[in-house]
Amino acid sequence: MAQDQHPDDDIDLAALATDDLVEQMHEDLYDGLADEIVEGTNLLLERGWSAQKVLDEALVEGMRIVGIDFRDGVLFVPEVLLAANAMKAGMEVLRPLLSESDVEPIGKVVIGTVKGDIHDIGKNLVAMMLEGAGFDVVDIGINTDVDGYLAALEEHQPDILGMSALLTTTMPYMKVVIDTLRDKGLRDDYIVLVGGAPLNEEFGQAIGADAYCRDAAVAAEIATQLMRERRTAAA
Numbered sequence: 397m398a399q400d401q402h403p404d405d406d407i408d409l410a411a412l413a414t415d416d417l418v419e420q421m422h423e424d425l426y427d428g429l430a431d432e433i434v435e436g437t438n439l440l441l442e443r444g445w446s447a448q449k450v451l452d453e454a455l456v457e458g459m460r461i462v463g464i465d466f467r468d469g470v471l472f473v474p475e476v477l478l479a480a481n482a483m484k485a486g487m488e489v490l491r492p493l494l495s496e497s498d499v500e501p502i503g504k505v506v507i508g509t510v511k512g513d514i515h516d517i518g519k520n521l522v523a524m525m526l527e528g529a530g531f532d533v534v535d536i537g538i539n540t541d542v543d544g545y546l547a548a549l550e551e552h553q554p555d556i557l558g559m560s561a562l563l564t565t566t567m568p569y570m571k572v573v574i575d576t577l578r579d580k581g582l583r584d585d586y587i588v589l590v591g592g593a594p595l596n597e598e599f600g601q602a603i604g605a606d607a608y609c610r611d612a613a614v615a616a617e618i619a620t621q622l623m624r625e626r627r628t629a630a631a
């Protein structure tokens with residue numbers, strides 16, 4: 397075998413039964429093999445899986461396993477970065493399917509990960525699902541400070557502000573942003589939605605967000621519902 401080949405190179409993904417393919421994809425994600433993740437994602441779609449099922453059972457589940465070994469010190473940042481890149485490669489295949497929408501935009505969202513935090517996979521997924529639900533989404537990226545949020549709100553005039561945080565150390569920054577909006581008399585101009593693995597409903601309420609969103613699908617549902625309520629109240 398050539399030196400730059402991975403030992404799994406000779407696994408023919410297309411020849412695997414679907415259960416085995418999904419398990420192999422968890423391993424490939426763990427090993428950060430982006431090409432294999434793209435191939436596996438396409439194969440599952442060809443076999444009739446919905447984009448949502450591929451996302452949940454092959455990609456998000458694979459990343460959950462990575463997260464456990466990261467927490468336990470088995471995997472380190474460089475390996476997890478490779479896994480994240482592989483996950484993103486799979487998400488790119490799913491993007492057009494998750495974000496396709498025939499409806500007129502029902503609202504506009506500005507979304508970003510808060511200051512000090514560079515995790516963006518969950519935020520990217522939320523952006524895709526919101527697009528799929530008919531929202532116009534402006535993704536302002538990671539490590540966003542309060543001035544960054546304010547500038548984006550001013551520039552894009554959205555209906556909704558979405559914030560993501562994956563670290564217990566960065567989630568309090570969401571309150572800084574919400575408090576600043578309140579101090580400037582801007583809080584009621586926007587629906588504020590927050591999400592990220594360490595958050596919960598209570599935290600969302602405590603910091604004065606309109607809603608905490610457990611996952612991307614819930615974010616799309618809540619955004620749609622709150623937009624409707626807002627339109628009805630304004631009518």
Ligand code: B1M
Binds near residue numbers: 456514559563593
């Ligand atoms: Co990080 N990391 N990481 N990491 N990382 C976690 C979050 C951690 C839980 C791992 C662990 O210990 N088990 C832990 C946090 C512990 C804590 O604070 N309690 C952790 C740590 C400690 C760190 C570093 C500090 C490690 C270090 O340097 N020693 C460091 C911090 C860097 C920084 O941000 N300043 C770090 C770095 C990294 C990488 C760069 C290597 C990489 C990020 C790559 C990237 O995102 N481009 C990374 C990764 C990949 C993870 C894990 C393994 C996976 C996160 C992920 O993408 N999940 C993660 C462990 C885990 O969560 N299991 C971990 C998949 C994604 C689909 O789920 O992001 O939860 P999630 O998003 C969901 C929902 O939460 C929700 O919807 C999404 C889709 O359904 N949601 C929203 C998210 N945002 C939303 C916004 C909304 C609505 C819903 O707005 C409306």
